[in-house]
Amino acid sequence: MRTIVITGGTDGLGAGLARHYLAQGDAVVAIGRSEDKGASLARLGAHFIGADLSLVAENRRVIDLLASRFGAIDALIMCARYFRSRRHETPEGFEACFALEYLSRFQLSHGLLDRLEAAPAPVVLNVSGPGAPKPEIRWDDPGFHRGYSGMEAQFHAGRANDLLGLSFAAEHPDARTRYVLVNPGSIASSFAGEFDPATAALVERMKRTATPVDRIVPHLAALVDAPPADPVSAFAINRRIDHRTSAADDHAATRLHRLTTELLRH
Numbered sequence: 425m426r427t428i429v430i431t432g433g434t435d436g437l438g439a440g441l442a443r444h445y446l447a448q449g450d451a452v453v454a455i456g457r458s459e460d461k462g463a464s465l466a467r468l469g470a471h472f473i474g475a476d477l478s479l480v481a482e483n484r485r486v487i488d489l490l491a492s493r494f495g496a497i498d499a500l501i502m503c504a505r506y507f508r509s510r511r512h513e514t515p516e517g518f519e520a521c522f523a524l525e526y527l528s529r530f531q532l533s534h535g536l537l538d539r540l541e542a543a544p545a546p547v548v549l550n551v552s553g554p555g556a557p558k559p560e561i562r563w564d565d566p567g568f569h570r571g572y573s574g575m576e577a578q579f580h581a582g583r584a585n586d587l588l589g590l591s592f593a594a595e596h597p598d599a600r601t602r603y604v605l606v607n608p609g610s611i612a613s614s615f616a617g618e619f620d621p622a623t624a625a626l627v628e629r630m631k632r633t634a635t636p637v638d639r640i641v642p643h644l645a646a647l648v649d650a651p652p653a654d655p656v657s658a659f660a661i662n663r664r665i666d667h668r669t670s671a672a673d674d675h676a677a678t679r680l681h682r683l684t685t686e687l688l689r690h
């Protein structure tokens with residue numbers, strides 16, 4: 425029996441993956457904010473951890489909790505996301521999208537590495553947006569104090585996650601953990617968020633033609649169950665793509681790793 429930890433495991437793709445692995449007989453730890461959704465999954469046999477992963481302190485608590493309650497972690501699957509049309513700052517002073525969709529993933533990837541390395545074939549599946557065109561990191565304003573847009577914040581976090589894959593592999597050259605970035609395509613998930621009317625209408629239209637969650641889950645599970653041998657890889661659904669957009673990505677990944685370490689120090 426494997427232990428599969430899923431952030432955003434209470435809804436959308438994360439919940440689809442949680443149901444998939446519960447049906448396989450694996451131990452599933454689903455992390456999200458909603459106690460009600462967590463209770464529904466717990467009735468199916470999942471362990472639920474209620475946490476607001478947009479908070480640095482909460483990620484630290486979750487890492488400690490996982491280390492004390494569970495042994496080896498076979499897979500860390502990261503799906504937590506939340507869209508906001510208007511800029512929102514967490515009580516810790518970080519822009520909320522950057523905090524939830526990037527900083528949390530940075531903390532969990534590095535913070536759970538020793539638990540992952542204790543498993544026979546560990547994998548991190550970072551469900552984000554590799555392959556899609558994205559803006560460069562806002563080196564002087566990663567928290568979008570200027571010119572916030574909900575869509576741009578999502579793509580900016582996606583770029584940060586692409587670089588996280590690269591720097592994770594560079595920082596841990598001897599790790600056996602495989603880091604897989606995957607873009608699931610357009611999926612009819614819950615699309616959690618706070619939308620202005622124009623974006624809400626766009627999301628509703630998109631949901632009508634998007635792929636149902638249960639149809640994409642087997643493709644994502646296949647990446648968890650049999651990741652490539654390379655330390656880092658990227659996929660658009662099940663098609664392997666380049667995990668670099670240019671040769672400059674390695675430098676950007678190192679720079680973002682340093683910047684993030686600095687941000688988390690405070």
Ligand SMILES: NC(=O)c1ccc[n+]([C@@H]2O[C@H](COP(=O)([O-])OP(=O)(O)OC[C@H]3O[C@@H](n4cnc5c(N)ncnc54)[C@H](OP(=O)(O)O)[C@@H]3O)[C@@H](O)[C@H]2O)c1
Pocket residue numbers: 431432433434435436437438439455456457458459461475476477478502503504505506524551552553607608609610611612613614615616617634
């Ligand atoms: N859907 C798509 O078309 C699409 C396209 C490209 C990439 N993706 C990526 O796929 C992944 C999954 O997306 P999805 O569309 O399936 O998401 P979703 O249906 O919107 O679900 C989001 C999940 O994140 C959790 N969450 C939200 N805020 C949280 C917080 N502060 N702390 C902890 N958990 C929080 C929610 O749990 P609670 O409700 O319990 O808080 C929920 O389980 C994301 O990384 C997304 O970027 C999705």
